[in-house]
Amino acid sequence: VVSRTIGAMSLSKIWWSSAGQKVIAGVTGVALATWLFVHAAGNLTLFGGAEVIDRYAASLKAFGPILWAARLLLLFAFVAHVSAVTRLAKRARLARGASIGPTVRRSSTLAARSMRIGGGLLLVFIVFHLGHLTFGALHPDFRPEEPSHNLLRGLASTPVAAIYVGAALLVALHLVHGLRSALFALGRAAPKKTDRRALVLTSLAVVLALAFASVPASIWLGAIQ
Ligand code: HEM
DSSP states (O other): HHHHHHHHHHHHHHHHHHHHHHHHHHHHHHHHHHHHHHHHHHGGGGGOHHHHHHHHHHHHTTTTHHHHHHHHHHHHHHHHHHHHHHHHHHHHHHHHHHHSSSOOSSSOOHHHHHHHHHHHHHHHHHHIIIIIIIIIIIIITOOOOOHHHHHHTTTTSSSHHHHHHHHHHHHHHHHHHHHHHHHHSSSSSOOOOOOHHHHHHHHHHHHHHHHHHHHHHHHTTOOOO
């Protein structure tokens, strides 16, 4: 019993340590980013026609409890990610303050501030987005079994299309900043602009932004009807 208690204690110590929180932030970050790519690819099925995206959505819903388990996992990854990155950012800020000294302490860098503001805006978007396209409370003419109709009708309005395009850009920026700080955490110096890994990650973020933005932009322009 004693060794099990000690084992549990050291496990919890590792979990809450900086290294443990970095692993949690990294693993959940990769999981969330992967989900975002799957989501963006799923949205692109609208270009195949209304019946293609409706069939895709119906096939996802057919998974029933498995889909709910995946949704719970997504929610858990999201909460763990936000909690780990805020904890790490707070520790880094305190460490920076301590090394600079109290007189010239800077409370946060521009990148850290934009991550916080961007992350907060994304959270507001997600709440709006779920109310709009998943639950329908914020949609003018919601049909639960017809995501194609909900998209075409819901994103035809200029302000709503602008919100979705804005979210596409914001999520990509968030990804670039997050991945840059992950690279920074793995190395000793900030990654150079020409760092090949940083270039690959930035290109992936651009692809994600284009994939997400193409759907609201095409609906708004009347290219998909
Ligand atoms: C910008 C273009 C986007 C479009 C056109 C779009 C479209 C959709 C659609 C059609 C659904 C399914 C609604 C349903 O039938 O239940 C959905 C669900 C969802 N979207 Fe998006 N989305 C976009 C961007 C985003 C972004 C940037 C995020 C996150 C940062 C996001 C997060 C979610 C979440 C969490 C769900 C619920 C997933 C689930 O029910 O399992 N979406 N989206």
